[in-house]
Amino acid sequence: MVSEKAKSNKRKKLECIISRLPRDLIEQVFLSLPVKTLLNCIGVCKQWRSIIQDPKFVTSHLQLAPHCALLFFPRELVSSCGLYPSEAILIDEAWSQSIWDVPVIGPDDFLCGSSNGLVCLYTHTTTIKIANLATGECLHLAKPAKNLTDDHFSFYSFGFHPLTKEYKVTHFLASSHETRIRAKVDSFDGVQVYTLGDEKWKYIGAPEALSLNCVKNSGVVNVDGTMYWLTEDQGTSWHHAVMSFDLNKESFGRIQLPTAALEDSAFYGPRRYWIKEIDGKVCIATCQTSDNQPILLRGEIQIWALDINLEQKWIQKYIIQPSAQHIPGPNIVHRDKIVLQHDARNLCSYELLGKNVEVKLSNMEKLLDFSPRKPGSMQVYTFVKSLVRLDSYKKASIVRRPKRKVGN
Helix, strand or coil, X not given: CCCHHHHHHHHHHHHHHHHCCCHHHHHHHHHCCCHHHHXXXXXXXXXXXXXXXXXXXXXXXXXXXXXXXXXXXXXXXXCCCEEXXXXXXXXXXXXXXXXXXXXXXXXXXXXXXXXXCEXXXXXXXXXXXXXXXXXXXXXXXXXXXXXXXXXXXXXXXXXXXXXXXXXXXXXXXXXXXXXXXXXXXXXXXXXXXXXXXECCCEEEEEEEEEEHHHHHHHCEEEECCEEEEEEEEHHHCCEEEEEEEECCCCEEEEEECCHHHCCCCCCCXXXXXXXXXXXXXXXXXXXXXXXXXXXXXXXXXXXXXXXXXXXXXXXXXEEECCCCCCCCCCCEEEXXXXXXXXXXXXXXXXXXXXXXXXXXXXXXXXXXXXXXXXXXXXXXXXXXXXXXXXXXXXXXXXXECCCEECCC
C-alpha cells in the first residue's frame, strides 16, 4: 500500500507542476472542475485562491455549470405521521437524485427564489436569508418595516439582473385590511425592493391594485432581470394576464395572454394557470380541471413560451394530453423530459416525444414517492452549484456553516 507520506509528496509534486503553467491555462483547467473541488483548491496557494475568487472566473464557471432541478419540501404537519421535516432534493442533468442536508436551511424555512446558485429563504423570524448551498455562506436581511402579520413566503421573490449584476429581493406589499375588505379580494398596491449591499428596502407603487391570490397560487419567475407573475385582468372580464417588474428600471408592465390559453371547453371545469421558467424563457402552463374533482386535470395541458425578441409574442411550445390521474402542478420541463404529478403520492418523468406542439407522453418513469406529504406542497426551482460569494455584501451579517451531502 502507498503510504500517506508518499501520497502527500505526490500531491505536492502535482501542485508544483500545475503552478508552473501559464495563468490562463490554469484557469481553463479550473473551469472544468466542480465547485466542491475548487473550494478545496482555494487553500492550496495564493495564486489558486486569486484565480478561483476572481469575479470574472466565478462568472465564467457559473456559465458552464450544469443546471439542476431543486425540489424543496417544506416542513409540514401530516395527519397520522406527525411533523415531517423539510427536505431538499437535487435532480441533475443525468436525472440522478441527491438528497441534501443543508445546515443553512432551517426546519421552518421556505424557499422563495433561486438565482446563480444563491437561494432566498423565508423564515418565521424577522429576517430573510440569502444562502449559497454549495459554500454554506448565509446572509441575513431584515424583513421590510411594513411587514404585515399575515405575511407569506410566496410574497417574496429573488432575482439577478445580468447588466447591473445586482441581486434583488422583492416583496409584494399587501393592501391595508380595510382596502381588502372593501374590494372583497386580496390585493397589493406595490412592491418593496432590497438590493443586496444596500441598507434598506425601497417602495415602488404599482399602477393599480393587483391580485395577491394569483401570486400566492401560481408563483413568480425571474428571467433575464425581469420578474413575472400572473394577475386577474379586470379589463378582459377577469381573464388572466401576466405582470412584469423590471429589476433594473424598477417599473411595471402588463402582457396579455394568447386567446387560445383563455378559452374553456364546455366539457370540463375551471381553468388553472401556472407560470414557469422553461429553457430560460417565461412560460405559462394551463389546463382545465374537473368540476367534481378540482384536483384532477382534464383536457390538454397547454404550455406557451414568451418570446421577448418578437414584441412579447406568445409561442405555443407544447400541447400535452395528461392521463386521468394527473393532478395540478408543478409541471417541470428538465432537459428532454417533463415532470408531472401522477397521483397523490408519485412524481413521474416522461420523455417529450414530438416537435414543439403535439407531444405524446411515453416511457413513464417514477421519479420519487413524496408521501406522506400533501399534494402541492413541493417547491421547484432551477439551481446551479456556484462560487458566488456573499461576503462582498458587507452591510448584512454573514454566517458560514459547512455543507454536507448525504445519500443518493
